[in-house]
Amino acid sequence: MSANRANAPYYFVPGPSRHPITASFGLLMTGAGAAGWVNGQPWAPYLCGLGLLWFLFVLKSWFGDAISESEGGMYGKNIDLSFRWSMGWFIFSEVMFFAAFFGALFYARTIAMPWLGDLNNKILWPDFAAVWPNTGPAGVVESFQTMGPWPIPTINTALLLMSGLTLTWAHHALLAGKRSQLIQGLSLTILLGAVFMCFQVYEYMHAYSELNLKLTSGIYGSTFFLLTGFHGFHVTMGAIMLAVVLVRVLKGHFTPDHHFAFEGAAWYWHFVDVVWLFLYVVVYWL
Structure with a gap:
């Protein structure tokens, strides 16, 4: 791993990613659901929970990509x-x-x-x-x-x-x-x-x-x-x-x-x- 990191590029630039927009969509659902929940809307808890699960799933995928890049020696100083x-x-x-x-x-x-x-x-x-x-x-x-x-x-x-x-x-x-x-x-x-x-x-x-x-x-x-x-x-x-x-x-x-x-x-x-x-x-x- 250390040898790979020594050969890392000057500055690694990842390719286009869907993670930012999909994470934002999950946060939007979570926020809208939370607002509706506070105001007593019956559908709101389900939307809030769905948005939170969506957001956590995106984070798992996003973190996984970053970890793979790091362990692959792409991240230098x-x-x-x-x-x-x-x-x-x-x-x-x-x-x-x-x-x-x-x-x-x-x-x-x-x-x-x-x-x-x-x-x-x-x-x-x-x-x-x-x-x-x-x-x-x-x-x-x-x-x-x-x-x-x-x-x-x-x-x-x-x-x-x-x-x-x-x-x-x-x-x-x-x-x-x-x-x-x-x-x-x-x-x-x-x-x-x-x-x-x-x-x-x-x-x-x-x-x-x-x-x-x-x-x-x-x-x-x-x-x-x-x-x-x-x-x-x-x-x-x-x-x-x-x-x-x-x-x-x-x-x-x-x-x-x-x-x-x-x-x-x-x-x-x-x-x-x-x-x-x-x-x-x-x-x-x-």
Whole structure:
């Protein structure tokens, strides 16, 4: 493999591919289905599920092509650098994505709430109290309880912090050529991510059934479920990426000098960890 990589072209340019347009079509179906699902359309869950399966199938084919090209010695140093820049910009776009939702929460709490509680708005909404969390004027939103930091969010924080440690352990094992420790570290990281998601699902069930906290529970419910829900989606995607890396490790892929797929997935996972720490403090504590 190393000999093939030494003879790699200066910059490998793949041929035309159908993967971008087919992946976009899957995302379109997933987004349309999710929007309809939130609005109670009976067909929407099926469209959302079909779109998600479509998208995952395309990703499998796309990743397979990239892996074949990499293992075939087509990727040299310039391609590796391109992948690093691409992953860096992708994570930056994800930072902006979450910044928008954190910004919405900040705006609602520190700007909109005091403005809605001033004397001018007292004429329209005399019963409105400018406090956070807020249920809005009386009779507009059903009463609900907020989600505190204990115990599930704190347990999930510990799980993600431990997953960051196990992933770092796996990375050091890869650099040292200790493949058994690499497999153990990756497996533990994926397991911790799966347990995190199980607790997240349980938290949502608890919120809906016992706290009456829903997506329709005013601005608090909207920001809570958008932030935690999208973070959970990113944890799921990160776990899938790490699972693909684990399968490749079991097949004998990666060397201490050539393992960007592992590094890219690790960058993404650590980013997800950092987002959760901000979310844990801002959403559950403050």
